[in-house]
Amino acid sequence: MKLSIKKMKTILVAGMSLSILALVILFQSNSQAAGTTAGDGGETFKAKCVACHGADGTGNTTAGKAMKVPNLKSAAVQGQTDAQLYAAIAKGKGKMQGYEKSLGADKCKELVAYVRTLK
Numbered sequence: 001m002k003l004s005i006k007k008m009k010t011i012l013v014a015g016m017s018l019s020i021l022a023l024v025i026l027f028q029s030n031s032q033a034a035g036t037t038a039g040d041g042g043e044t045f046k047a048k049c050v051a052c053h054g055a056d057g058t059g060n061t062t063a064g065k066a067m068k069v070p071n072l073k074s075a076a077v078q079g080q081t082d083a084q085l086y087a088a089i090a091k092g093k094g095k096m097q098g099y100e101k102s103l104g105a106d107k108c109k110e111l112v113a114y115v116r117t118l119k
């Protein structure tokens with residue numbers, strides 16, 4: 001089989017377009033997977049919670065120590081039900097304000113899921 005230069009160019013261009021398409025699809029499925037679970041909760045946690053609870057959730061911050069925040073990885077916290085954690089985050093507990101009004105219920109649920117990833 002003899003291929004003309006023109007045909008070879010067409011095949012080359014088609015092949016390259018296919019690879020680009022494959023890359024785009026790969027990239028999209030990756031970013032979708034990251035967008036589901038507690039990923040968004042992580043962003044909210046960084047923005048609203050680390051000042052007291054610390055990036056790792058242990059409460060090892062100046063404000064955290066001053067307020068004696070519980071270690072979110074501890075059995076005392078992880079042993080609670082999702083509903084109990086939700087109530088603390090949404091309605092507040094002790095010196096911690098509630099976040100349902102400012103963040104909305106969905107974000108508070110994501111935060112519960114995120115707190116679960118800290119253990």
Ligand code: HEC
Pocket residue numbers: 044045048049050051052053063067068069070072076077080085088089093094095096097099111115
């Ligand atoms: C101003 C400091 C502060 C900030 C900001 C803060 N917390 Fe807290 N958090 C506390 C303190 C203090 C407690 C302990 C409350 C108590 O048991 O009296 C606590 C407790 C908790 C608990 C455990 C509740 C329990 O029953 O043991 C969870 C879960 C929690 N916080 C999640 C969050 C999340 C999620 C955010 C961000 C939306 C957040 N906190 C922001 C101070 C803070």
